[in-house]
Amino acid sequence: MDHFAEYSGVVLMILVGAFGLFGHWLACMWFAIGINTICNEDGNLTAHNWLVRFSVDTSQEYILLEDCVLTYGPSHLDAYLAALYFVMSSLTSVGFGNIAPYSPYEQSFSVVVLIFGALLYAMIFGNVTTIISQIYADMNRYHDSLNSVREFARFNSVPQNIEARIMDFMVTTWQQTKGIDTNAVINLCPKDLKADICVHLHRRVFNGHRCFLEASDACLRSLALEFQTIHVSAGDIVYHKGEYVDEVSFVARGILEVLQDGEVIAVLSNGDAFGDNVWRRPLSHGPAKCVVYIRALSFTDIHVIKRASLKKVLGFYNDYAKSFDRELKLAVNVCESVHFRKIKRRKPKLNAADSVKGGISSILGKGSLLKSGA
Incomplete structure (x- = not known):
C-alpha cells in the first residue's frame, strides 16, 4: 500500500475492494448465524430469526422436515444478497429495519458490525476524500x-x-x-544519483554534438551537473543587443531567429550551438557584449553552461579540453557582427555581332553630328 501510495487511482481501487471484501466476509457470518439458529430447542422453526422473517416477507417460507432439515424457502443466492444488503447498510449507516436482528446472537453480531463499520467507514472513505483532493x-x-x-x-x-x-x-x-519543479526533485537526490539524472536530462546535447564524443563518463557527469535548462516561449527574446554574454547555449528543441539591424541573418534549430567562445577567454577578462537579437519562434528548450563552470571542468580534464576546443563550432557567435559585402553588377559582355552594330551606330552618330555642324 505504501509503495503505491502515490498512485491515487490504485489506492482508491484497493480501498473500495477492501471494503467490499470485508462486507462479503461479514455477510457470510450473518448468513451462518441465521442458518444455525433457525431451529429452537424443540426442533421447530423459531420466529426470532432473520432468515425466517425474510422467507415470510418474500412469500418463500421454509418447510421444516425431520432433524431440522429445511426445504423450500429462499434460494442461497437470495439469502446471501439479503445478508450482504444488511451488512452494507449497517457498515455505511444504521440500517433501514427491513432486515433486522431478532435473536441475542443476531443482536450481538449487529452491535459488532456497527462499531466495526463506523471505524472502517471513517478510515476508508476518509482516505477516499484525501485521494480525490490529491487528484485535483x-x-x-x-x-x-x-x-x-x-x-x-x-x-x-x-x-x-x-x-x-x-x-x-x-x-x-x-x-x-505539468508543474514539476525539476531542480527541487534533483536537489533531493545524493550527488551520484543527481549526476545520473543530469546526464539523462542533457542527453540530447551530449549525443548531438561532436565536441562531447571524446569526453569520458566522469567528464560528462561533471559537465551535466553544471548545465542549466531554460524554457522560452514563442516571441521571447533570449539575447538583447548590448547585453553581456558569458555562456554557451545549445538548442535542444525549438526554433530561434538571429536579428541584426532588423534583418534575419540566421535561424537556429535543434542541435545548434550559439553564444561566445567563452572557454577561450580568461576569467580575468570581462564578458563580451552581444551585438544581435535572438528571438524564439516557438517554445524552445535551451541548455546553458556558464563560462566559469565550463572552464572549471575543462581545466580539470586538460586532455579533453583540446578536443572540445577543436570540435565545438558555434552556429552563431552573438558577439561578432556579420558584415555583408555589396555585390556590384557586372556589365554583360557583347558578342561580335553586337560589337559591329555598336560600331556602325557610333559612326552614323558621328556622321550626323558632323553634317549638322557643317
Whole structure:
C-alpha cells in the first residue's frame, strides 16, 4: 500500500475492494448465524430469526422436515444478497429495519458490525476524500498560479501585452512540465544519483554534438551537473543587443531567429550551438557584449553552461579540453557582427555581332553630328 501510495487511482481501487471484501466476509457470518439458529430447542422453526422473517416477507417460507432439515424457502443466492444488503447498510449507516436482528446472537453480531463499520467507514472513505483532493491538487495549484499572475499584474499595473506574455509562458510551461519543479526533485537526490539524472536530462546535447564524443563518463557527469535548462516561449527574446554574454547555449528543441539591424541573418534549430567562445577567454577578462537579437519562434528548450563552470571542468580534464576546443563550432557567435559585402553588377559582355552594330551606330552618330555642324 505504501509503495503505491502515490498512485491515487490504485489506492482508491484497493480501498473500495477492501471494503467490499470485508462486507462479503461479514455477510457470510450473518448468513451462518441465521442458518444455525433457525431451529429452537424443540426442533421447530423459531420466529426470532432473520432468515425466517425474510422467507415470510418474500412469500418463500421454509418447510421444516425431520432433524431440522429445511426445504423450500429462499434460494442461497437470495439469502446471501439479503445478508450482504444488511451488512452494507449497517457498515455505511444504521440500517433501514427491513432486515433486522431478532435473536441475542443476531443482536450481538449487529452491535459488532456497527462499531466495526463506523471505524472502517471513517478510515476508508476518509482516505477516499484525501485521494480525490490529491487528484485535483495539481489543477488547483495551476489555477492558483494563474490567479497569482492576474493579481500581480493588477496590483503593479503591468501592461496588458506583458501580462499576456506571462500568462502564455505559464500555460505553455505547465503543459510541458505539468508543474514539476525539476531542480527541487534533483536537489533531493545524493550527488551520484543527481549526476545520473543530469546526464539523462542533457542527453540530447551530449549525443548531438561532436565536441562531447571524446569526453569520458566522469567528464560528462561533471559537465551535466553544471548545465542549466531554460524554457522560452514563442516571441521571447533570449539575447538583447548590448547585453553581456558569458555562456554557451545549445538548442535542444525549438526554433530561434538571429536579428541584426532588423534583418534575419540566421535561424537556429535543434542541435545548434550559439553564444561566445567563452572557454577561450580568461576569467580575468570581462564578458563580451552581444551585438544581435535572438528571438524564439516557438517554445524552445535551451541548455546553458556558464563560462566559469565550463572552464572549471575543462581545466580539470586538460586532455579533453583540446578536443572540445577543436570540435565545438558555434552556429552563431552573438558577439561578432556579420558584415555583408555589396555585390556590384557586372556589365554583360557583347558578342561580335553586337560589337559591329555598336560600331556602325557610333559612326552614323558621328556622321550626323558632323553634317549638322557643317
